[in-house]
Amino acid sequence: MARVVALVGSKGGSGKSTAAHLIAHGCGSLPRPVPAVVLTTDPEERPRTDRRRYFVGDGRTAERLLAEMRRWLAVERVLVVVDGAAARADLDRLVSEVADIAVLPFRPAAHDAERARDNLARLPNAWALPMDWPRHPGTARRARRWLEGIPEERLLPPFPHLPRLDGFMSEDGYLAAAYEVASPARGLALEVLARAGVDPDELSQR
Ligand SMILES: Nc1ncnc2c1ncn2[C@@H]1O[C@H](COP(=O)(O)OP(=O)(O)O)[C@@H](O)[C@H]1O
Numbered sequence: 001m002a003r004v005v006a007l008v009g010s011k012g013g014s015g016k017s018t019a020a021h022l023i024a025h026g027c028g029s030l031p032r033p034v035p036a037v038v039l040t041t042d043p044e045e046r047p048r049t050d051r052r053r054y055f056v057g058d059g060r061t062a063e064r065l066l067a068e069m070r071r072w073l074a075v076e077r078v079l080v081v082v083d084g085a086a087a088r089a090d091l092d093r094l095v096s097e098v099a100d101i102a103v104l105p106f107r108p109a110a111h112d113a114e115r116a117r118d119n120l121a122r123l124p125n126a127w128a129l130p131m132d133w134p135r136h137p138g139t140a141r142r143a144r145r146w147l148e149g150i151p152e153e154r155l156l157p158p159f160p161h162l163p164r165l166d167g168f169m170s171e172d173g174y175l176a177a178a179y180e181v182a183s184p185a186r187g188l189a190l191e192v193l194a195r196a197g198v199d200p201d202e203l204s205q206r
């Protein structure tokens, strides 16, 4: 049975698309790859179908999203990664309810952490993902306070700032970063699948 991960949170620039593509890239970079598809819902984003270790589908209108969901949910072994819900809070709740897990990225800033906490209360099944997190000891120490208000049982490990991720959505940028990013992306994918209660072997081709 296909499984679904939804990237949620209405704030733009919180890292939803980056996390969606990382999870799919991580799945495609496992020793036994898990087929994955990212469904783009942002009308501003052009879905890329270039040489990636995963598929990309166009869900930029409600009709397209529904059609893509129908198509991919009929596939036995695939992870469907829904990238946002077109910045609509109502859709975002609906999507997180049908998903096996909802992931809510937030950046290291007071307002973002506060919003993540509110969204966690509103969205069932959601886990907060500290995104673009500092690694330098001094900055990391200061960033720790943004994690304090998030319940530990709904917090994923922070994903670090990786300079290479800047161009990940473009074809050239993807190819340049694919190798370097594979290891942290695998780690993220495995954390998310574990939280969703999904065994990757259940989805990999045998
Ligand atoms: N871990 C990270 N390391 C480096 N840059 C990041 C990271 N996470 C997000 N970014 C950058 O932040 C910006 C916004 O992220 P994006 O995924 O497009 O947000 P959203 O889809 O929520 O609007 C992008 O330029 C992306 O490259």
Ligand SMILES: [Mg+2]
Pocket: 016, 017, 018, 042, 045, 084
């Ligand atoms: Mg986006």
